[in-house]
Amino acid sequence: MAYKITDTCVACGTCQGECPVGAISEGDIYSIDADTCISCGTCASVCPTGAIEEA
16 A cells, blocks of 8 residues: 655655655655555655655
8 A cells, every 4th residue: 555645744855765666756745656656664664744654
C-alpha cells in the first residue's frame, strides 16, 4: 500500500531526498505518486512532523 502525505506537512523536503524511487514531488504540501511508491516506509520514518502515513 502506498504512502500519502497529510496536511500537517511543513514542506521541509526531508522525505523527498530519502525516497529511493523518486515518488515524492515538491509543492505547498509535498505529494507521493501512488503508482511509483514502493511502500518502503523510508519517507515516513524520516518525517519530522509525522505527516506521512499509509494510504
